[in-house]
Amino acid sequence: MKKIGILHGQERTFPQAFVERVNSKNVEGIHAEPVRIDKVMQGVATDYAVIIDRISQDVPFYRAYLKNAAICGTAVINNPFWWSADEKFFNNCLATKINVPVPKTVILPSRDLPTDTSENSFANLAYPLDWENIFKYIGFPAYMKPFAGGGWKNVYKLNSVEDFFDKHAETGQLVMLLQEEIVFDEYYRCYCIGGKYVRIMPYEPRNPHHLRYVASFSPSPERLQQMEEIVLRINKYLGYDFNTVELALRDGVPYAIDFCNPAPDADRNSVGEENFAWVVETAANYAIEKALTYVEGKDNLTWGEYIKRGANKEPLF
Ligand SMILES: Nc1ncnc2c1ncn2[C@@H]1O[C@H](COP(=O)(O)OP(=O)(O)O)[C@@H](O)[C@H]1O
Numbered sequence: 001m002k003k004i005g006i007l008h009g010q011e012r013t014f015p016q017a018f019v020e021r022v023n024s025k026n027v028e029g030i031h032a033e034p035v036r037i038d039k040v041m042q043g044v045a046t047d048y049a050v051i052i053d054r055i056s057q058d059v060p061f062y063r064a065y066l067k068n069a070a071i072c073g074t075a076v077i078n079n080p081f082w083w084s085a086d087e088k089f090f091n092n093c094l095a096t097k098i099n100v101p102v103p104k105t106v107i108l109p110s111r112d113l114p115t116d117t118s119e120n121s122f123a124n125l126a127y128p129l130d131w132e133n134i135f136k137y138i139g140f141p142a143y144m145k146p147f148a149g150g151g152w153k154n155v156y157k158l159n160s161v162e163d164f165f166d167k168h169a170e171t172g173q174l175v176m177l178l179q180e181e182i183v184f185d186e187y188y189r190c191y192c193i194g195g196k197y198v199r200i201m202p203y204e205p206r207n208p209h210h211l212r213y214v215a216s217f218s219p220s221p222e223r224l225q226q227m228e229e230i231v232l233r234i235n236k237y238l239g240y241d242f243n244t245v246e247l248a249l250r251d252g253v254p255y256a257i258d259f260c261n262p263a264p265d266a267d268r269n270s271v272g273e274e275n276f277a278w279v280v281e282t283a284a285n286y287a288i289e290k291a292l293t294y295v296e297g298k299d300n301l302t303w304g305e306y307i308k309r310g311a312n313k314e315p316l317f
C-alpha cells in the first residue's frame, strides 16, 4: 500500500476534497488520508509515499518533519528544501536570467533592526541608501510588499517618495520589496501542477475578494500559449510541483508579479466551483502519479533547473 498524505492548516475544503477524490479513483494499492504525526524520529521514514504540504510555511516543526520524510524517500509536494531557500526577491532575480518579464524590483533592509542586532551590526550598509537612484529606477506609483509573504498582507501601493517613507515606517522588521507598478490591461492567476498541468484563470484583483475570479478577459490562443510557456518555464526552474503564477498583461507583455505560492489558495469559496474542481482533480491525479512512480528509500523529490544546472555546473539558460 502506498499512502498519500495531506498536511494542512485551517483549510476545510481542498484537503478533504483531495482525499476523497484520490480514494474515489480506487487505484489499486493507493490510499489517501490527512497526515497524522505522533512522533518524529531522525532518519526514520514516515508511512507516506507522497505528502502534499499546504502549511509548513507557517509551522517550522512541520518543515523539519518534511525534510526528514524527504530524506527517507517521501515525495514531498513541494520540495521542502527549495521552499526553505526561496523567496520573492530571488524569484525575480531568477526571472531576469531566464527571459521571464518581471517588474523592476529592489529589496530594502528592514526599517527596524532585526531582533538581537544593534546599529553596530550593520557596518556594511550605507546610510542613507542611494534613494535617489532607487526611486529613479522604480518610479511612482510603486508597489511595496514583503520579500517573503503572501495573502496580500502588507502590500502597499505608493504614490510618492513621501508616501514611501510614511508607509515604510510602518513595516517594522519586515524586509520589503519596492517594485515598479505594472499598469495592466488584463490579469491572470495560473495554477501549475506537476510542472506540466496549467490552468490560466482570468482574475481581476481590483474587484472585491469574492468577485476576483469573475473577470471576463478572453485571451487569444496565441496569448494563452505564451502565458502557458512562461508559467511552465518558471515552475521548471523553481522546481515546484504545486504553485500559482500571477501574470499582469501590459502592452501585450505578460509580467510575472507573484510566483512564489507553493501553498496557493485553493479554497472552493475563493476560486469558484470550476477552478476548484480542476485543482482537486489535477492534484489527485498528480499525487497518484507520484505515488505510482515512488521508489522506496530513494530521493523522490522534484528539483528545479536552477538547482540541477547549478549542481552540474551547466549554463542556467
Ligand atoms: N508590481 C505590481 N504592479 C501592479 N500590481 C501589483 C504589483 N505588485 C502587486 N500588485 C497587486 O497587488 C496584489 C498583491 O500582491 P502580490 O505580489 O500578489 O502579493 P501576495 O503574495 O500577498 O498575493 C496583486 O495581486 C496585484 O493585484
Ligand SMILES: [Mg+2]
Binding pocket: 151, 152, 246, 258
Ligand atoms: Mg498574489
